[in-house]
Structure formats: structure tokens, C-alpha cells
Amino acid sequence: MPERPDDDRRTFLRIAVIGGIGILTAGAGAASVFLPPRTGESAGVGPQPLIPIARLAALLKEEVLSLEISLSVRDGWRLRTRRQRVYLQRVADGDEASAFKALSAVCSHAGCGIEYREKDKQFHCPCHGAEFKLDGTLQKGPAPRDMDPLDVTVAEHEGAAWLFVNWQEFAMGTEQRTPRGNA
């Protein structure tokens, strides 16, 4: 696994913007350092799209990578675009999907965007104050459950190993995690 020479083993945040309608565009701002600009077909658009979200080489242990994906949803004749945030972490060595964790930033209380607070190394929701541990476990409500995990898979993309995320939304306001459509 690649290691940064100056890695001080702290958990910290990197931010990237990716996404598009079947198109992946990486890297605005700081993220372009880690995810060079590129385009490519996504694996699918529609319910539970499988999106190439990051090169494995860009995912280092003890970091939280914040990625914004852009989802296209056909609504009659209109094509709506929605942005969603995904937090990625490498939780073990190796290149298997099980070495990575992806968490949706959609808060299960009322749908606000959960943020990562580097100084506390935890997630929090700015709307009503819910707090979550680094692994997404609920620490303080009113969110009714842990952060929602997203399935990931590893596959080749543009000649390199990439992590693909299976975007999914879940019902809000319930302790039970119930998948719902992506529209």
C-alpha cells in the first residue's frame, strides 16, 4: 500500500469533487493532487449506480476522503442532477473491497449533510447536532441510527484498480435501515 513519506498517522480529511452523467470528472482544488483530472464512463446510471469513485492508490490508511458524487435522475422528460457526499476510509491493508469503508453523508434524521470534524476525528450533523464516531457509529441523536454504509467493489478502471461505490439511499427517521429508490 502506498504511504506518504511525511505521514504522521493522523486521521485527516481530503476533499474531492467527482461525478457526472455517466461521466466521472475528478479533482477540483486540493483533490486534484490526489485524483488527477480524468474522464470515463461510469459503470451505470439509474437505481443504485455503481460509480468509480477513487483509485485504490489514493486511499491511505487513517485518512478520511470526502468525495462528492453527482447523480442524474430522469424525472419524466427532465434530467435532474443531485449531488451527494460519500466518505471513504481504508480500514485495513490489501486491495480487497473489505479493506475499505464507504459512508453516506446523508443524515438519517432529516437528510442534512453530515460533516467530518477533523479536530475531533468524528462526524457531526450541522442541522440538529447528531454525532457519529469515525466508523459511523451513532454517538448522539437525534439521528436514529448509525451513518449508512455503502457497498463498494474493486475493479479495473482506466488501467488501474479503482474503488466503485454502489450509491444507495435509505429511509429517514427510522432505526431500521431500509433502502429506497434513488429518484
Ligand code: FES
Ligand atoms: S438532519 Fe441530521 S441531526 Fe437532524
